Amino acid sequence: MTKSSTLVVNEAAANADTRFVAPDLVALDAKGAPRLIGGRCRKCNAVSFPRAAVCANCLSEDIETIELAHEGTLYSYSIVHQAPKGWTVPYALGYVDLPxxxxxxxxxxxxxxxxxxxxxxxxxxxxVGADPAGAPLLSYTFTPV
Ligand SMILES: [Zn+2]
Structure with a gap:
């Protein structure tokens, strides 16, 4: 299990000329390293990403915010050729299984x-692309180890 921690949620991104596509899903730790923000059910320990409001396993609404592991294994992937305006294509999109x-x-x-x-x-x-003004759009990504 990954321990909960105090994160500097997007402070660096908010101060930079770049921005995250989904700012609620990623935070930067004190060293500026990205961390995914998930949820853990306090009743059954089921983990969700994005953080669920209601546990899909036991329907509890007692979900704590946690920092997820930052390494995992690629489950599957595809190459995407169509994307929202501003996104750079083609790109690889995959499912990564975390511990x-x-x-x-x-x-x-x-x-x-x-x-x-x-x-x-x-x-x-x-x-992952650029906004209408040409500023880069950031996203959490996974790279091969
Ligand atoms: Zn639960």
Whole structure:
């Protein structure tokens, strides 16, 4: 299990010229490293990402916010050729299984020919496109270890 911690939620991103696509899902720790923000049910310990308001396992609404593990294993992936306006295509999109017993959907920051199922992956931050003004859009991503 990953311990809860105090995170500096997007302070660096808020102060930078860049911004996160989904700012509620990622935070930067004191060293500026990205951390995914999930939830853990206080009744049954089920972990969710994004943090669920209601536990899918036991229907409890007592969900604590936790920091998820930052390394996992690639479960599966696909190459995406159509995306919202401003996003850079093509890109690899994959499911990464974390030791927290949760599966995370994320951009994969690697060339398609370097990606294989079951490879170890590490959480990172990458530029996934640009906003209408041309400023880079950031997202949590996973890169091969
Ligand atoms: Zn539960």
């Amino acid at each position: 927290d017993n949760v599966r995370v959907l994320a951009h994969l920051d690697a060339p398609a020919d370097k990606i294989t199922v079951n490879m170890p992956m590490r959480l990172s931050v990458g530029v």
